[in-house]
Structures are given as structure tokens and as C-alpha cells.
Amino acid sequence: MAKVIIKLGADISTDIIYPGRFMATVLPTETPQYCFADMSEFNRQLKAKEIPAGSVIVADKNFGCGSSREQAASCIKGWELKVIAKDFARIFMQNAINLGLDMVICPAIEASEGDEVEIVGGKVRNLASGKEFDIVALPKARQAIIDAGGLIPYTRKKILEKRG
Amino acid sequence: MGMTMVEKILAKATGQAAVKAGDVVEPRIDLAMSHENGALVINQFAEIYKNTGLEAKVWDPSRIAIIFDHRVPAESSKTATNQKKIRDFLIRQGIRKFHDIRGDEGGICHQILPEYGYVRPGTVLVGTDSHTTSHGALGAFAFGIGATEMASVWALGHGLNVEVPGTIKVTVKGKFPPFVLPKDLILFLIGKISAEGANFKVIEFHGPAIRDMSTSGRLVLCNMSVEAGATSGIVPPDAETVRYLREEAGVQDKLDLFGPDADAAYDQVIEVDVSTLAPQIACPHKVDNVKSVDQVTGVKVNQIVVGSCTNGRLDDIAIVASVLKGRKVAKGTRLLVFPASTRIFRKALQKGYIADLMEAGAVVMNSGCGPCLGVHQGALADGDFALATTNRNFKGRMGNPNAEVYLCSPAVAAASALTGVISDPRTLPPLRLESEKPKAARKGQAGAPKRVVKKAVKRVAKKPAVKRVKKVTKKPAKKPAKKVVKKSVKKATKRPFKKQVKKPSKKPLKKPSLKTPKRRK
Numbered sequence: 001m002a003k004v005i006i007k008l009g010a011d012i013s014t015d016i017i018y019p020g021r022f023m024a025t026v027l028p029t030e031t032p033q034y035c036f037a038d039m040s041e042f043n044r045q046l047k048a049k050e051i052p053a054g055s056v057i058v059a060d061k062n063f064g065c066g067s068s069r070e071q072a073a074s075c076i077k078g079w080e081l082k083v084i085a086k087d088f089a090r091i092f093m094q095n096a097i098n099l100g101l102d103m104v105i106c107p108a109i110e111a112s113e114g115d116e117v118e119i120v121g122g123k124v125r126n127l128a129s130g131k132e133f134d135i136v137a138l139p140k141a142r143q144a145i146i147d148a149g150g151l152i153p154y155t156r157k158k159i160l161e162k163r164g
Numbered sequence: 165m166g167m168t169m170v171e172k173i174l175a176k177a178t179g180q181a182a183v184k185a186g187d188v189v190e191p192r193i194d195l196a197m198s199h200e201n202g203a204l205v206i207n208q209f210a211e212i213y214k215n216t217g218l219e220a221k222v223w224d225p226s227r228i229a230i231i232f233d234h235r236v237p238a239e240s241s242k243t244a245t246n247q248k249k250i251r252d253f254l255i256r257q258g259i260r261k262f263h264d265i266r267g268d269e270g271g272i273c274h275q276i277l278p279e280y281g282y283v284r285p286g287t288v289l290v291g292t293d294s295h296t297t298s299h300g301a302l303g304a305f306a307f308g309i310g311a312t313e314m315a316s317v318w319a320l321g322h323g324l325n326v327e328v329p330g331t332i333k334v335t336v337k338g339k340f341p342p343f344v345l346p347k348d349l350i351l352f353l354i355g356k357i358s359a360e361g362a363n364f365k366v367i368e369f370h371g372p373a374i375r376d377m378s379t380s381g382r383l384v385l386c387n388m389s390v391e392a393g394a395t396s397g398i399v400p401p402d403a404e405t406v407r408y409l410r411e412e413a414g415v416q417d418k419l420d421l422f423g424p425d426a427d428a429a430y431d432q433v434i435e436v437d438v439s440t441l442a443p444q445i446a447c448p449h450k451v452d453n454v455k456s457v458d459q460v461t462g463v464k465v466n467q468i469v470v471g472s473c474t475n476g477r478l479d480d481i482a483i484v485a486s487v488l489k490g491r492k493v494a495k496g497t498r499l500l501v502f503p504a505s506t507r508i509f510r511k512a513l514q515k516g517y518i519a520d521l522m523e524a525g526a527v528v529m530n531s532g533c534g535p536c537l538g539v540h541q542g543a544l545a546d547g548d549f550a551l552a553t554t555n556r557n558f559k560g561r562m563g564n565p566n567a568e569v570y571l572c573s574p575a576v577a578a579a580s581a582l583t584g585v586i587s588d589p590r591t592l593p594p595l596r597l598e599s600e601k602p603k604a605a606r607k608g609q610a611g612a613p614k615r616v617v618k619k620a621v622k623r624v625a626k627k628p629a630v631k632r633v634k635k636v637t638k639k640p641a642k643k644p645a646k647k648v649v650k651k652s653v654k655k656a657t658k659r660p661f662k663k664q665v666k667k668p669s670k671k672p673l674k675k676p677s678l679k680t681p682k683r684r685k
Contacts, residue, residue: 011359011450013558020537021563024235024242026204026311038565062360065393066558067537068294070204070310090364090395091294095310141188141325154324155212155316162320163218 001118001127002054002082004111006042010060014072014092023069028099031071032078046079053080058111060085064092070099077101084109084117084124087136097142098151105136166425168331169398170366173305176420177288185330185431192322194287194304197229199273199533201292201311203246206253208315222257223321229261229282230254231273236265236532239540271505271531274298274387274473278379279505281413285401286420290317295473295555297390301382302409303401303421305366308390329395330431331366331424332357336373338439343589345483346381347475347553347573349373349436350388351444355454357434363393365431368424373438374399379408380477387474388555391451400424443588446571449559457576463586465551465570467498467544469562470577471529472536475553476504478511480574484526485517487578487592493525494584500542502529526581538563551586553577 022034036042045051057076063085064072073095076083082102086109096103106124111117115128123132138146148154167175167182175183177191198205213220222228230250238244247265254262263269263276270276274295277283285303290296292314299306309317316324336349354361367389374382382399389397399405400423409415443457470476470484481503493499501521503509509531512518518528529535535542536554544550544567552562557569570586579589 011452013556013561015537015556015558015561019560019563019565020539023201023537023539024240024246026201026246027207038560062363062393065359066294066556068292068296068308068310069201070312073310087360087363089360089393091308091310094313098310098312139327141327144325151312151316151324152208152211155319156214156216158324159212159218159319160216 001116002056003052004058004113004115004117005051005055005081006057007111007113008057008059008063010086011062011065012059013066014064014069015066017064017072018069018075020067020069023071026071028074028078031075034071035075035079051079051081055081056111056117057081057083058085058109058117059083061087063088064096065089067091068095070095073099073101084111093138094142097138097145100146100150103138105138106133107136108133165429166427168333168366168428168430169303169368169400169424170305170329170331170396171428172422172424173286173288174326174328176286177305183328185328185429187328189326189328190322190324191288191326193227193290193317194284195227195229195277195282195289196314196317197231197273197277197282197289197291197293197296198311198314199231199293200234200243200246200250202230202250202253204311205292205314205318206249208312209318212315212319220319222259222318225258225260227321228257228259228318229263229273229277230259231263231276232265232270233263233272233276233531234533234537235540236270236530236534238265239534267506267509269506271503271507272473272476272533274383275477275504275508275531278302278383278408279413279507281409281415283413284409284415284419285405286422288323290314290323294390295387297394297396298383298387298473300366300386300389300396300398301379302405303399305396305398306386307396327364329364329366331368331428332362332394332432332434333368333370333430334434334436335371336369336436336438337371338373338437338441339376340373340438341441341590343575343579343592344438344441344443345573345575346377346384347388348441348444349438350385350391351446351451351454351571351573352441353434353436354388354392354446354452355444357392359391359450359452360393361452362389362395365394367392367394367397368430369397369399371435375402375404377404378479379404379412380479383477384474388451391555443573443576443590445576445586446557448557448568448570449561451556451558451571453557457572457586457588460570460586461588463570464549464584465497465580465586466548467500467542467550468493468577468581469500469502469535469542469550469552469554470526470574471500471502471504472533472552472554473504474555475574476502476508476531478503478508478515480553481508481512481517481521482515483574484578484581485512485515485520487575487589488524488526488581489520491524491582493581497581497584499524499526499581500529500535501526502535503531506531524581535562537561544569551577551580 534540
């Protein structure tokens with residue numbers, strides 16, 4: 001069970017998630033400070049640790065559209081937030097899977113800020129409304145990467161197999 | 165069933181007779197490109213090899229390209245240190261396709277790759293930049309990936325678990341009307357199919373208007389395909405592709421030229437006739453919020469930006485220079501021009517475009533990405549309105565979430581620079597007035613730009629004015645600017661450029677122009 005901490009609209013771009021002017025900062029350990037930097041109140045709450053790990057961002061369609069900057073995935077991952085969106089833009093989704101960001105595709109999701117949600121048996125259940133919404137599985141082509149715990153361990157395994 | 169362009173390329177890259185959309189493949193990578201975010205790739209690359217006892221060596225240094233463009237010259241010590249880290253890595257790994265901060269061979273990655281012949285038809289190209297889609301203009305399957313994925317490519321030399329994308333076929337017919345450009349076509353398409361209309365798909369461009377288009381124009385289409393969510397845009401290679409590679413990129417070796425099969429299976433087929441297309445504007449804050457120019461004419465703009473990997477090529481600069489030559493950028497409007505590469509910059513210098521632009525009041529900046537994504541120079545003030553030939557107008561994109569960004573073609577940017585408000589280039593006065601046109605220039609120029617432009621003016625004037633946006637929300641700072649706004653909003657389409665017509669005729673130009681307005685073929 002986790003709380004919806006913020007509800008966002010459609011086409012949330014990587015410029016919103018991680019503004020370009022902070023792109024010189026690249027390390028996953030340093031990017032979380034600029035997470036949603038232009039949404040200053042949300043950013044302040046994150047930095048003040050007012051938002052517990054596991055909290056949920058709910059978004060409409062095409063979350064993460066725009067740039068390929070991986071900081072957009074690593075900055076959310078750094079705060080250990082979960083993203084439930086109607087769907088995701090391609091590069092963001094791949095970056096998120098590669099880094100092991102907790103993400104859920106839920107095309108019909110209905111939730112408001114403050115609602116408690118939980119994921120049970122392939123569905124998102126909104127405890128506030130009592131409604132359940134189907135989850136779409138992440139692309140199966142990428143499942144092996146998810147199972148390995150991200151792209152770095154997956155590639156490491158591949159290299160060792162190759163040289164092995 | 166036959167194969168689409170991307171299916172054929174991926175079949176070749178995996179050594180299979182055929183693949184189809186939905187298959188999961190591991191294609192070998194022909195070229196892997198990064199810019200300053202190579203610093204993160206290096207970090208992730210080292211992570212992969214951690215505790216393996218193996219030496220971290222890239223799979224093939226000749227297939228890796230690094231181009232510094234996002235923040236050049238470095239805007240901060242942090243960037244400078246990242247750039248230094250990358251230089252050291254390149255030397256250690258023997259990577260030679262490197263374009264540093266230099267006036268002879270520097271520029272934006274998506275211009276450098278085609279310009280230096282690094283892109284070949286029928287190959288697979290990945291880049292840690294979403295606009296890597298650009299290189300489909302030369303018939304490659306080119307797509308953006310994140311830094312960790314690039315680290316994996318550096319280690320293995322192939323993509324991991326790539327799902328063969330489906331394809332949307334776009335057939336473009338008709339001839340572009342004067343002052344309507346490939347940028348208008350791609351903005352129109354994005355508006356039509358939406359910002360995620362091509363998510364996880366490839367857009368394949370066909371039709372006579374594409375065959376007639378220069379590589380420069382095709383780069384615009386493929387570049388912005390990602391703004392419809394596309395994995396890549398692609399133009400099947402043809403005579404123009406070969407011409408570009410041989411004549412402009414200096415490629416000597418054999419080319420593997422192939423197109424899709426005639427009976428390829430497409431997810432969707434879209435037809436567009438450009439002969440009736442008007443200039444298009446993407447309005448804040450989404451690239452698919454596209455309107456015809458006449459719906460936003462009159463919006464005052466504080467800053468106009470011409471450049472980027474989308475529209476910073478020589479033909480783009482030529483259009484702007486030919487419109488501005490002998491005229492002035494409206495007071496209260498800043499015009500920034502940044503050529504896509506230093507080679508383009510030098511050509512623009514030789515042709516006199518840079519002098520024309522600067523005399524008109526433009527600020528010409530070094531080649532790089534800076535203002536487009538708000539990382540380096542050209543930041544906007546709170547409440548500013550910007551008009552840009554770049555590719556994104558997301559909130560905060562140009563460095564300030566309290567500013568508004570409109571996207572347009574170089575022709576719209578040029579027309580608007582004269583008036584200080586968003587203006588329709590088709591209502592421009594004749595570019596070269598009779599009085600300022602030397603006889604020698606008239607001789608060999610069958611195009612007769614003057615006549616063409618006049619026609620366009622007439623046609624537009626006849627059209628009933630569509631809805632005008634009178635949203636001039638800001639108090640214009642200076643009086644002259646205010647006047648211009650009022651005039652063009654009130655007078656609607658009829659002759660918003662009347663003032664500009666008179667000016668040059670009263671004061672004939674000192675240097676008569678020999679140039680015709682550059683049009684894409």
C-alpha cells in the first residue's frame with residue numbers, strides 16, 4: 001500500500017522531470033536533488049524528506065517524453081518513488097527499466113492525490129474509490145533485464161558468458 | 165509478406181533472411197554516438213566491468229563517435245571537467261571519431277555525423293540523444309538510447325533485446341508553396357498524429373515531395389519524428405542520398421542502397437499533400453499543439469532563435485539572411501542565430517549571410533545546442549515569449565518555466581524578426597525590389613523570386629482571415645514594439661508588412677543583392 005503523492009497530466013516531458021540546465025550533473029547519486037526542479041514545492045518536499053520512499057506519482061499518457069537524458073529516470077529512482085502512468089515514452093521507459101525504476105503501465109488509472117493504492121494480481125487497486133485497474137505488462141523483450149536487476153548486471157553477465 | 169525499411173535493416177544487422185515487427189533481436193551496431201553525456205556513459209561502462217577482473221575496453225573504437233555540442237565552450241567548471249574526463253577516456257580507448265570544441269570541425273552531433281560521412285544507408289546507428297532519429301534521412305535506422313544502454317553497447321557491440329518496431333508510412337505529394345518548408349510538414353504531421361502517435365514505431369517517408377527534397381530537409385523530418393514519439397524516422401535512400409554522401413560528405417566507399425519491399429506491411433498509412441500546406445506553429449507547451457500560422461499571427465515575441473540540429477543548416481540560414489538583408493530586426497526583439505556546425509558557419513561567412521544577419525541586428529553564436537534546451541546562453545526572462553526553429557517547446561525547455569516557446573520554420577522566424585510579432589512569411593513584400601536588383605542578377609535567374617512571392621501575397625490576402633489570436637498578454641516594454649503589435653493585429657493579413665515594403669525602397673540598399681531566396685529543391 002502506498003500513497004499517491006502527486007497527480008500529473010499527459011506528456012510530462014523530461015524537461016519537467018529533470019530540467020536541461022542541470023544536465024551537467026550526471027551521477028545517479030547526485031541527480032535526485034534536481035528531480036522536478038521547476039515544480040518547486042514538490043522538489044522542496046522531496047529534499048526535505050517529507051515524501052516517504054515508495055510513494056506514488058500518478059500520470060496520464062506519454063510520461064517521460066522528449067530527451068533521452070537518463071537523469072530523468074535516475075532522479076526519480078533516487079527518491080525510490082513509484083510511477084504509475086497510462087503509458088510511457090519509449091526512451092524513458094527503457095532508461096527506467098535499465099535502472100530498475102519501479103514503474104507500472106495502467107491505461108485506465110484513476111487516482112487523486114492522497115489516495116492509497118496497492119498492486120494486487122496484475123491490477124492497481126485504489127483503496128479510496130474501491131476501483132481496480134488493469135496493468136499492462138512491460139515489454140516482454142525487456143523482461144530479462146528486469147529479472148537481472150537492471151541493465152548493468154545483465155550486461156555484466158553477458159560479458160562474463162562471452163569471455164567465460 | 166515483404167519487409168519495411170527497418171525490418172530489412174534489422175534483418176541485415178542480425179544476419180537473418182527476414183525479421184518482422186514484434187520480433188526481438190540483437191542487432192550489431194554500426195555507429196554509437198554520444199555527446200557530453202558520454203561522461204555518464206563512461207561511469208556506467210566502468211560499473212559494468214566492476215569486480216569482473218576484466219579490462220574495460222570498448223568493443224570497437226572505430227564505431228564510436230563523440231561530439232561536444234551541448235555546452236560549448238563549457239559554461240561551468242563541472243561541464244569542463246566532464247569534457248576533460250571524456251577526452252582522457254577517448255585517448256585511452258583509441259576513439260578517433262571525436263569532435264572537440266573547435267572552429268574547424270566542431271558542431272552539433274546531428275550535423276557532424278552526416279557531414280563527415282559517419283552515417284551510411286542501411287546501417288544501425290544509436291546515440292545518447294533523442295534526436296538521433298535525424299540520421300534516418302540517409303536511410304539508416306537511427307534511434308536514441310540512454311547512457312546505461314550505450315555503456316552496454318560499448319561493451320558488447322550490439323543492442324540487447326531490441327523489439328523490431330512497426331512502421332507508419334507517410335506519403336507526401338505536391339510541391340511546397342513558397343515559404344512553406346519541411347519544418348512545416350513535420351509540425352503538421354506531429355499535430356495530426358499527436359506527441360505519442362508514433363510511440364515505439366518508425367515513420368517511413370515516401371512520395372514525390374520527399375524525392376524532390378534535399379538531404380537538409382529530410383534531416384528536419386527525421387529529426388522531429390521523435391516529437392511524435394517515433395523510435396526513428398527514415399527516408400529510403402535514393403539519388404539525392406548518394407549525391408549528399410559523395411559530394412557533401414566525401415564518402416568514397418561502396419554504399420549498400422536498398423528500400424523497403426513493395427508489399428511491406430505497415431501499421432498505418434498517411435498521405436499528405438503539401439501544395440495546400442500553410443506555415444505551421446507549435447504553440448506552448450507541447451510540440452503537438454500545432455496551429456496554422458494565421459491563427460497565431462500578432463503574438464509579440466521577445467526572442468527569436470534560429471539554429472539547432474533541426475534548422476541550423478546553410479539553407480535555413482540563407483532563408484533568414486535573404487529576408488533580413490538590408491532590413492532590421494524589430495526593436496524589442498532579440499534574434500539569435502547559431503549555425504549547426506562550424507563548417508556551415510564558415511560557408512555562411514563566405515556567402516555573406518553572417519554579415520547580412522549581423523547588420524540586421526542578429527546575434528550570431530557559435531555552433532552548439534545551448535539555447536535550444538536552456539543549458540547555455542539565450543535564457544528567457546519570466547514572461548518572455550520566444551519563437552524558435554528548434555524542436556521542443558516544453559515548459560522550461562529554454563531555461564525558464566515561466567516563459568512561452570513557439571516553434572516554427574526559418575521562414576516564419578525571419579518574417580517575425582522583421583515585425584517583432586509572429587508573422588506569416590507568405591505576406592512578405594518582394595524580397596528583392598526592382599530598384600535594388602542589378603541587371604546582372606536578373607539575367608540567369610529563372611526562378612524570378614519576386615514574381616513568386618507576389619503571387620503568394622495575393623493568394624493569402626484573398627483568403628478570409630481565420631481566427632486571430634489577440635493574446636498579447638504582456639505589456640510591451642517599448643513604444644515602437646507596441647505600435648507594431650497593434651498594427652499587425654488590427655490589420656490582420658492584408659498588408660502587415662507594408663511598413664517594411666516602404667523602408668527599403670526609400671533607402672535603396674548600398675550593396676545590391678545577387679541572391680535569390682534559397683528554396684529547397
